Amino acid sequence: MNISPNKLEVKGLSKKYGEDLILKDISFSVRENEFVSIIGPSGCGKSTLFNVIAGLEVPVSGEVLLDGSSILGVTGKVGYMHQKDLLLPWRTVWRNVALPLEIQGKTKKAAREKVMEMLPAFGLKGHENKYPAQLSGGMRQRTSFMRASMLPNDIMLLDEPFGSLDAITKTKMQDYLLRVLEGLNKTILFITHDIDEALFLSDRVIVLGGTPAEIIEIEEMSLERPRGREMVLSSRFLQVKKQLIRLLG
Ligand SMILES: Nc1ncnc2c1ncn2[C@@H]1O[C@H](COP(=O)(O)OP(=O)(O)OP(=O)(O)O)[C@@H](O)[C@H]1O
Ligand SMILES: [Mg+2]
Structure with missing residues (x-):
């Protein structure tokens, strides 16, 4: 080892x-x-x-x-995923996940491409345009985890x-x-x-x-x-x- x-x-x-x-x-x-x-x-x-x-x-x-x-x-x-999921209610799934990428200076288009590519691995494909209030508890936590994974x-x-x-x-x-x-x-x-x-x-x-x-x-x-x-x-x-x-x- x-x-x-x-x-x-x-x-x-x-x-x-x-x-x-x-x-x-x-x-x-x-x-x-x-x-x-x-x-x-x-x-x-x-x-x-x-x-x-x-x-x-x-x-x-x-x-x-x-x-x-x-x-x-x-x-x-x-990178820190807090105990409360702290998703922004006015942003869709993909835009919540894209937030750390936007903060790192990526364009909206580049951020969207990266998020879309990784959605299936987090079990969120097809849910990218939903708002947090439209998600199940598990989807919210996957979104939150995926967002944390986008931190550098x-x-x-x-x-x-x-x-x-x-x-x-x-x-x-x-x-x-x-x-x-x-x-x-x-x-x-x-x-x-x-x-x-x-x-x-x-x-x-x-x-x-x-x-x-x-x-x-x-x-x-x-x-x-x-x-x-x-x-x-x-x-x-x-x-x-x-x-x-x-x-x-
Ligand atoms: N901002 C704060 N001001 C004052 N006391 C606090 C603050 N945050 C936490 N505490 C206190 O510190 C102690 C530890 O809290 P903490 O949230 O770290 O526990 P925890 O182990 O994460 O609990 P849980 O498993 O329920 O999430 C508790 O007694 C709590 O009341
Ligand atoms: Mg705690």
Whole structure:
């Protein structure tokens, strides 16, 4: 196996809101092209951690390094799909997805061509002229994910992208995600509440727990890619699943 350099390093990060300490001394690193999930109870500080990494919030102490340079308090360095989909209701699917391309200076025509070419991979072909209000929950999340994929950053933070979906749609979305990522060469940090989802998608799983939140476990999955659904019955999968249920239950 190739040992890739660290893409992202989070060192000794602590974050307060007012007097409340939310995150305490969080340290971890993410290798290039690695898929790392962060799992932990609701309200423990997962989105807060992403907001700090994305430069939207400043911690009381600690450091965030991207390719070895500090990005503390600097926005625009990582692609970020927020927990809420934040689609613009007055823009159609293709125009929502095209937004990051327009911001990068592409003409409307060039942006449209690129979006159209990639619509099938995201399961959105034929829906490009619909408005967000005319989409199902799964389509909205695919649109939002596709928009995030148009950002030029080679690292993406995905905050519970499939959180509100039913089990069947969620499974399909996970398969889309893995398929789409194969061609994208991105490093992914992924928040979820769902143990099976974290284990199925990730190279490593980081477990947050306690108040304030600390890292209570890091599990290396050591499972091959490409992955098929039968993986959920493998002994390694079940071993880590038991461990996480014990920690989070
Ligand atoms: N802007 C803010 N101002 C003050 N407190 C905040 C702010 N944002 C979040 N918090 C608090 O910080 C804590 C962590 O919130 P956060 O949204 O990071 O949790 P989370 O782990 O993402 O939860 P969930 O899984 O429900 O999305 C919560 O107690 C929340 O009330
Ligand atoms: Mg959250």
